[in-house]
Amino acid sequence: MANDAQLIEDLIGAGRLFHRRGWVPATGGNFSARLDAAHMLITASGCHKGELAAADFLVADLDGRPLQATRKASYETLLHCQLYRFDRGIGAVLHTHSVANTVLSRRYEGIRLSGYELLKLLPGIATHDAEVVVPVFENDQDIARLAAAVDAHMHRHPQMPAYLIAGHGLYAWGATVAQARWRVEALEFMFECELRARLLKE
Numbered sequence: 001m002a003n004d005a006q007l008i009e010d011l012i013g014a015g016r017l018f019h020r021r022g023w024v025p026a027t028g029g030n031f032s033a034r035l036d037a038a039h040m041l042i043t044a045s046g047c048h049k050g051e052l053a054a055a056d057f058l059v060a061d062l063d064g065r066p067l068q069a070t071r072k073a074s075y076e077t078l079l080h081c082q083l084y085r086f087d088r089g090i091g092a093v094l095h096t097h098s099v100a101n102t103v104l105s106r107r108y109e110g111i112r113l114s115g116y117e118l119l120k121l122l123p124g125i126a127t128h129d130a131e132v133v134v135p136v137f138e139n140d141q142d143i144a145r146l147a148a149a150v151d152a153h154m155h156r157h158p159q160m161p162a163y164l165i166a167g168h169g170l171y172a173w174g175a176t177v178a179q180a181r182w183r184v185e186a187l188e189f190m191f192e193c194e195l196r197a198r199l200l201k202e
């Protein structure tokens with residue numbers, strides 16, 4: 001596994017890229033990477049995700065408790081914990097607030113993606129001739145309750161490649177920071193296509 005410094009560098013790079021693309025406006029979004037079976041690195045709450053520095057990361061356990069009490073972990077830490085606890089193969093979790101994911105998630109209960117070449121970036125898909133539905137959960141400021149809803153859904157649909165929160169954003173993950181970033185890039189591209197295609201039809 002990559003060392004802490006490399007993981008932080010990779011997460012800072014993802015933040016810069018996502019901010020350039022307009023996917024993490026202001027302090028929106030949060031990022032994490034697994035350190036071991038019981039710990040993760042996660043962004044502190046309230047920092048600008050395009051301007052992250054090493055000091056903006058802290059170590060927390062998978063119950064969301066920071067090891068050092070110097071900074072507060074992301075408000076949405078429990079959503080990251082849920083994913084790491086659900087699947088030991090998950091090594092990184094990235095959350096974005098793009099225009100496309102926000103508009104689509106306010107309007108639909110799930111986003112059906114089919115026929116896109118970039119679907120092949122998602123787990124278990126080897127052809128464009130496939131279909132996935134990215135579910136949309138109701139937004140909830142009670143993050144423990146939201147994490148429980150996601151967990152219940154994932155137990156019924158373990159192949160779920162990512163999820164949206166209505167009017168809020170995307171959660172995607174991967175075995176490494178790079179893989180999670182590629183999946184965010186692929187999903188945001190397909191959401192942008194869906195938004196434009198749906199506008200054309202209206």
Ligand SMILES: CSC[C@@H](O)[C@@H](O)C(=O)COP(=O)(O)O
Nearest residue numbers: 027028029030045046047074075
């Ligand atoms: C300040 S608006 C965005 C937050 O409410 C939240 O949705 C978010 O993505 C960032 O929260 P954070 O606590 O910085 O990780």
Ligand SMILES: [Zn+2]
Nearest residue numbers: 028029095169
């Ligand atoms: Zn958010």
